[in-house]
Amino acid sequence: MRTVEGRDSIRELCADLLEDESNMSGAWCELASWPGNLEETAAAVGRCASEGLGVTVSGGLTGIAAGALPEGGAVISTSMLRDIEMLDRQRVRVGAGVTLEQLRSFLKEGTGGLFYPPDPTEETASIGGTAATDASGSDSFLYGSTRAWVDGISVVLADGSVLELRRGEHLFEGLALRHAQLGLLNLPVLGRPQPPKNAAGYHMRPDMDLVDLFIGSEGTLGLIAEAELLLAAEPAHVIDLAVFPAEPSVFWELYLRLLHHGPQLRLRALEMMDRGCIRFLRRHPGELPPPPEDAEFVLLLRAEAGNEDAMEESLMLLEGMIGDCGVDPEGVWGGFEASEHRKMKEFRHSLPESVNHRIALLRREFPGMHKFGSDGAVPPDRLEEYYRTCCGILEDLELPFLVFGHAGQGHIHANAIPEDPEGLPRAEEAMRAIAEAAVDMGGTISAEHGLGRLKLPYLDLMYTEDEIRCMERIRRSLDPCRLFARAMDFSAGGGAAPG
Numbered sequence: 001m002r003t004v005e006g007r008d009s010i011r012e013l014c015a016d017l018l019e020d021e022s023n024m025s026g027a028w029c030e031l032a033s034w035p036g037n038l039e040e041t042a043a044a045v046g047r048c049a050s051e052g053l054g055v056t057v058s059g060g061l062t063g064i065a066a067g068a069l070p071e072g073g074a075v076i077s078t079s080m081l082r083d084i085e086m087l088d089r090q091r092v093r094v095g096a097g098v099t100l101e102q103l104r105s106f107l108k109e110g111t112g113g114l115f116y117p118p119d120p121t122e123e124t125a126s127i128g129g130t131a132a133t134d135a136s137g138s139d140s141f142l143y144g145s146t147r148a149w150v151d152g153i154s155v156v157l158a159d160g161s162v163l164e165l166r167r168g169e170h171l172f173e174g175l176a177l178r179h180a181q182l183g184l185l186n187l188p189v190l191g192r193p194q195p196p197k198n199a200a201g202y203h204m205r206p207d208m209d210l211v212d213l214f215i216g217s218e219g220t221l222g223l224i225a226e227a228e229l230l231l232a233a234e235p236a237h238v239i240d241l242a243v244f245p246a247e248p249s250v251f252w253e254l255y256l257r258l259l260h261h262g263p264q265l266r267l268r269a270l271e272m273m274d275r276g277c278i279r280f281l282r283r284h285p286g287e288l289p290p291p292p293e294d295a296e297f298v299l300l301l302r303a304e305a306g307n308e309d310a311m312e313e314s315l316m317l318l319e320g321m322i323g324d325c326g327v328d329p330e331g332v333w334g335g336f337e338a339s340e341h342r343k344m345k346e347f348r349h350s351l352p353e354s355v356n357h358r359i360a361l362l363r364r365e366f367p368g369m370h371k372f373g374s375d376g377a378v379p380p381d382r383l384e385e386y387y388r389t390c391c392g393i394l395e396d397l398e399l400p401f402l403v404f405g406h407a408g409q410g411h412i413h414a415n416a417i418p419e420d421p422e423g424l425p426r427a428e429e430a431m432r433a434i435a436e437a438a439v440d441m442g443g444t445i446s447a448e449h450g451l452g453r454l455k456l457p458y459l460d461l462m463y464t465e466d467e468i469r470c471m472e473r474i475r476r477s478l479d480p481c482r483l484f485a486r487a488m489d490f491s492a493g494g495g496a497a498p499g
């Protein structure tokens, strides 16, 4: 197993472990290791436990909440856990370090006709990282988040033992579960149930499956070394469209009509970009043409159909809705050819990627800069109100911003991009106010990126002190010495975000 020891050697030989897409600076560690199989992973965790070194688990490092960045201790990278094996027609067993891109090409070559639906657009994300954050993406509108597609996991616990979990084998009875290896686990009685799309704090629902406690636990309960994933049949036809309403009222009308579409339409994704995004894409053009200048919003939608007739019907329905709202169909991009799907995927992905790139450049000019992007979601019928609230907060604080995201799930990312160091505290203030607004509207502070270190300070907006203590108790019962993710201390939630 490859291992590098010493803070300076790590900085010199594997500095990439100290950076992720949050663009937070200041990460460091004393030991880094790259186990190549389950036994080596257990040995790596066991060594850290015996030396008292805290463990930060590192996957594809595409995370945006800075959960994979160590503050001392050891990093265990999953990047060498690369095995992929078909179990049967619907299930595949995958090492944690396999990227979404690698899994997709394996499925394309090997099985034909099957795909793995979770798609957080960033294809270099790892299976372990997406399970640990319960990643979503545009298609989660139809297919749900990662947890819906994880059938089993192998987890290395803090004492170096391996926990094998299959979905359906260990269910909580109400809020309690007694497990031979883990003892008694108790979930809290929550003052308000967790929103349907939520990645903030442990998954805590009566009668839930034990697998779901680990999905979305962000490396705080153990290292997910392998996962058994469910696969879906590729639909016969997929339609991708980008619509460019020139009036906000037209955008919101079309959004609501699509949101409440009838059963004839199998809508897979409903995404948005606002005027700030359009201006940003026009200033920082990629390979694709930027959206038209007069557009106020971009509405990206994707539908699927099982046969040609259903596709024709879906196209007619979509054209009807778009036309009824007064949008010129001539100005709509997209279609149903593979080249058009690639173009739309690239268009969708290029925005967050360019924003992150811009932040990385700004960080060179002023080191305290990092990603300031909200991840809140609200009930979709309240999205317009939430969007306006986000804009109001950012305008009042005089911050340049842009907003995009998974509109169909009431989930948007308001990104503040301060242009000087004086803007940093205002951006921090804005992120907290936006998180608070989401909670006030019955939503969550994080719907897909997880808490990491950046959203952890907002935990107290969503949970009571007792609920946070209960999460901490669950954690202690699995990891009494707090070996994993020491930089993520739930009980410290509510302080200022790290700069």
Ligand SMILES: Cc1cc2nc3c(=O)[nH]c(=O)nc-3n(C[C@H](O)[C@H](O)[C@H](O)COP(=O)(O)OP(=O)(O)OC[C@H]3O[C@@H](n4cnc5c(N)ncnc54)[C@H](O)[C@@H]3O)c2cc1C
Pocket: 020, 021, 056, 057, 058, 059, 060, 061, 062, 063, 064, 066, 067, 068, 078, 096, 119, 120, 121, 122, 124, 125, 126, 127, 128, 129, 130, 131, 132, 133, 134, 135, 136, 137, 138, 218, 219, 220, 222, 223, 224, 225, 349, 352, 353, 356, 448, 449, 452
């Ligand atoms: C351009 C861009 C677009 C994105 N779009 C989306 C999107 O639409 N939806 C979305 O959900 N996310 C999105 N993301 C964020 C990111 O891709 C996801 O959070 C992803 O799930 C992180 O996976 P990773 O392998 O990179 O994990 P990392 O960044 O390495 O780690 C993330 C967290 O998981 C923990 N972890 C990693 N591996 C394991 C493991 N094996 N066991 C236990 N804990 C582990 C880490 O400690 C850390 O807390 C985007 C990122 C980028 C850069």
